[in-house]
Amino acid sequence: MQDPTPSDDAVITLSKVSTSFGEHVVHSGIDLEVRRGEIFALIGGSGSGKSTLLREMILLHRPDAGSIRVLGVDLQALGDGDADRDTLALRQRWGVMFQHGGLFGSLTVQENVGLPLREHTGLDDALIDEIAAWKLAMTGLEPQVGAQYPSELSGGMMKRASLARALALDPELLFLDEPTAGLDPESAGEVDQLVRKLRDLFGLTIVMITHDLDLLWQLADRVAVLADGKVQGIGSMSELAQVQVDNPAIRKFFDGPRGRAAHEQDKQQADVHTSGETGEPSWKAK
Numbered sequence: 001m002q003d004p005t006p007s008d009d010a011v012i013t014l015s016k017v018s019t020s021f022g023e024h025v026v027h028s029g030i031d032l033e034v035r036r037g038e039i040f041a042l043i044g045g046s047g048s049g050k051s052t053l054l055r056e057m058i059l060l061h062r063p064d065a066g067s068i069r070v071l072g073v074d075l076q077a078l079g080d081g082d083a084d085r086d087t088l089a090l091r092q093r094w095g096v097m098f099q100h101g102g103l104f105g106s107l108t109v110q111e112n113v114g115l116p117l118r119e120h121t122g123l124d125d126a127l128i129d130e131i132a133a134w135k136l137a138m139t140g141l142e143p144q145v146g147a148q149y150p151s152e153l154s155g156g157m158m159k160r161a162s163l164a165r166a167l168a169l170d171p172e173l174l175f176l177d178e179p180t181a182g183l184d185p186e187s188a189g190e191v192d193q194l195v196r197k198l199r200d201l202f203g204l205t206i207v208m209i210t211h212d213l214d215l216l217w218q219l220a221d222r223v224a225v226l227a228d229g230k231v232q233g234i235g236s237m238s239e240l241a242q243v244q245v246d247n248p249a250i251r252k253f254f255d256g257p258r259g260r261a262a263h264e265q266d267k268q269q270a271d272v273h274t275s276g277e278t279g280e281p282s283w284k285a286k
């Protein structure tokens with residue numbers, strides 16, 4: 001299931017990454033690869049080190065050992081801090097949507113979305129506003145939302161605004177931390193479709209952390225399961241569903257009512273496809 005040789009289209013490569021906090025070992029030799037254009041998910045129980053790994057990929061934390069290459073750049077070779085020119089250049093090639101949005105409460109939505117452009121480009125204010133309005137439209141927000149403050153937004157709108165900001169600099173790579181957490185099923189389904197659309201339209205590579213099994217079955221091309229400091233398995237959800245029988249760490253995600261329900265939905269989808277029916281599969285109607 002796991003591809004042992006690094007492929008030419010690798011956008012992120014982790015090799016023997018180890019991380020500890022004091023005596024607490026979080027990662028002990030993580031190897032994985034994210035390929036261009038795929039939607040790659042990191043899953044694992046609480047405390048398994050998903051967020052730490054994501055933070056390491058975006059230069060917010062340095063591992064104790066091992067190497068991480070992102071977009072062809074060896075992160076260890078970069079200098080510390082934002083003042084380093086290469087670090088700054090690399091940061092501009094990815095966008096991050098944080099779990100709680102990470103929007104500044106004192107700025108309007110449009111100002112939040114325009115912030116990366118103000119920080120990293122010499123564009124004038126009028127052009128920045130225009131680009132920010134376009135990014136908001138891309139994520140399905142009405143133009144008037146730009147004048148609102150984050151506290152006035154619903155959870156789903158907040159996720160969209162945060163996504164618009166992550167897209168501000170036209171990134172090649174997008175990191176999504178729990179993109180559907182805290183959303184009702186309808187809003188979660190809309191975020192799912194939006195992320196898929198963005199990938200298809202712009203060829204983005206997407207790395208996400210999620211506990212949302214529906215999202216995993218519907219959106220993720222490949223999934224890495226973290227447990228006990230290691231990657232326990234990497235593959236499509238269907239592939240993981242096959243191997244979970246022999247691996248208790250992976251089985252956890254398929255056991256329990258939510259896991260079984262999501263798996264059932266996948267099987268129903270397969271049945272719809274093989275029976276030749278057309279239209280939206282039943283599991284889409286959440």
Ligand SMILES: Nc1ncnc2c1ncn2[C@@H]1O[C@H](COP(=O)(O)OP(=O)(O)OP(=O)(O)O)[C@@H](O)[C@H]1O
Pocket residue numbers: 021026044045046047048049050051052053
């Ligand atoms: N800055 C830190 N200092 C000390 N310990 C930390 C720090 N950051 C993370 N940890 C510990 O590392 C472990 C992994 O944390 P991490 O947040 O990466 O897990 P996670 O898989 O994302 O969990 P969750 O699903 O609950 O968000 C946890 O035990 C956490 O307490």
